[in-house]
Amino acid sequence: MNLRTLLAATAAAGAALALAGAANASQTVATPTAQASVTLVTPASLTVPHGLAFGTIALPSTTGTNTVSMASDSAATQATIGGTGSAFIVNSSGAGAAHFVLTATSGEHFTLASSLSAMSSGSNSLANAKALDPVVASGASNSSGTYTLTANKADIYVGGQFDVSDTTAVGTYTGTLTLTVTYD
Amino acid sequence: MAHPHLSAALFAISLAGTPSPTQLNSSAAASVTLTTSGGIAVITPLVLPSVQVSPGSSDTSFTTETPAAGTGSGSVSSNARLTVVRDNGEAVSVDVPQSFDVIRTGGGETLTVNTVTTGDLASNGDAMLVGGSAASVDIGGKLALASANHLVPGPYSGLLVVVVQYN
Numbered sequence: 001m002n003l004r005t006l007l008a009a010t011a012a013a014g015a016a017l018a019l020a021g022a023a024n025a026s027q028t029v030a031t032p033t034a035q036a037s038v039t040l041v042t043p044a045s046l047t048v049p050h051g052l053a054f055g056t057i058a059l060p061s062t063t064g065t066n067t068v069s070m071a072s073d074s075a076a077t078q079a080t081i082g083g084t085g086s087a088f089i090v091n092s093s094g095a096g097a098a099h100f101v102l103t104a105t106s107g108e109h110f111t112l113a114s115s116l117s118a119m120s121s122g123s124n125s126l127a128n129a130k131a132l133d134p135v136v137a138s139g140a141s142n143s144s145g146t147y148t149l150t151a152n153k154a155d156i157y158v159g160g161q162f163d164v165s166d167t168t169a170v171g172t173y174t175g176t177l178t179l180t181v182t183y184d
Numbered sequence: 185m186a187h188p189h190l191s192a193a194l195f196a197i198s199l200a201g202t203p204s205p206t207q208l209n210s211s212a213a214a215s216v217t218l219t220t221s222g223g224i225a226v227i228t229p230l231v232l233p234s235v236q237v238s239p240g241s242s243d244t245s246f247t248t249e250t251p252a253a254g255t256g257s258g259s260v261s262s263n264a265r266l267t268v269v270r271d272n273g274e275a276v277s278v279d280v281p282q283s284f285d286v287i288r289t290g291g292g293e294t295l296t297v298n299t300v301t302t303g304d305l306a307s308n309g310d311a312m313l314v315g316g317s318a319a320s321v322d323i324g325g326k327l328a329l330a331s332a333n334h335l336v337p338g339p340y341s342g343l344l345v346v347v348v349q350y351n
Contacts, residue, residue: 046210054216058269058317061221068216088271090219090318098212116214126216160214172217181208 044104044183052116052160052177055095060085060166067128069161072097072135076159087164097159100179102139106149109184112136114158114177121171129162131177146184223269224348230264230325232286232297232340264323268313268348276313278305279347280323286342293336299344300324321346 054070055078064085070076078092104110116131139154140147147154158179270276280301285294303322304315313319323344329335 044208046208048210048212051213051215053214056217056219056318058219058221058271086221086271088221088317090269091217098214100210100212102208119214119216121218158212162216164218168218170218170220172215175214177212177214179210179212183206 044102046179046181047101047103049099049101050096052098052158053095054079054160055089055093056091057081057164058088058090059164059168059170060087062086063166065163065165067161067163069132070095070097070159072132072157072159074099074137074155074157076157083163085165097157098177098179100134100156100158102149102154102156102181103152104149104154106152108149110140110147110149111145111182111184112147112156113180113182115180116160117176117178119162119173119175121169121173124169124171124173126162126164126168126173129175130160132159132161134158134179219269221269221271222350224346225267225269227265227267227320228262230297230323230344231262232325232327233261235329263325264344264346266321266323266346266348268319268321270313270317270319270350275351276319277311277349277351278313278321279311279349280321281345284342284344286340288336289339289341291336291338293340295327295329295335295340297325297327297342300326 052070054068057068057079060066062085064083066081066083066085066087068079068081068087070079074097076095076097078089078095081087081089102110112134114131114134116129119126119129135157136142136147137155137157139151140149156179158177160177268276268278278301280299283296283298285296287294301321301323304313304319305321306312306314313321323346
């Protein structure tokens, strides 16, 4: 219920009280009416259909460092490898950027931020692990980093990256990728 | 005419009722598996099924994952499956023996298992790997059993040695 409606309802209630006073005096009955309105909005929520997965990467066999990246892209199905080392992709089954689904009311404005905790395997951690900037694939327009929902749902993708070398320990590394949506 | 103080109060209520939260957070798992740049992973061993040979029956045989007639109930067989890790384009050959022996546990009787190899191997038979960085090779077992051979019941086991050469 917006401000204008509330004020109108208050005025109507005041009129009703006045009429009731008159009814006591003249023994007549009045039945006042007032408009009621409500605006329904979509409850805001953020769900995660799938996480960030890099697949299986073979470490460099000689000196040199590689940066393993997964783009913030819905179409990214395998990591890219840059740098001077000889790392390569062994298996990309299930690999892809993290997918978040923001459900809210069309027209709302928001900004996005992402972070990646340390990716660790036992006592080992990956060097320079970080999240990449989020990318909205659908459902919102972007104006200098401030997004506006153009639907009641937006698909957001977040990738990440880390460095490996020939001294990186083998193993399965896991971490936590966090997306924060802040409403203006 | 609305009272000034009443209008201010209603405005405050309207703001408090704004449905959207100021901030939403959600977390997703991030994962990667790092492995060495070369190597062989044994995904499954070669498991031969239990086989029953009835007196007077003809030869009983089985091939690869699916046991043929004459196998005992409840046994689960599988091919040996190997994953060979290599850099893209790296020439790698795989040498699988044509056969190997299994020996009865607690005895000396042997049976010869013939191998059947499939997977990411060149079709010209030169044993070179094809496929990607993680090539897969399946090795099945085949042997012929006959009741006339006076087989000694019991578990048989052996060692299948596969040589992978990085050229």
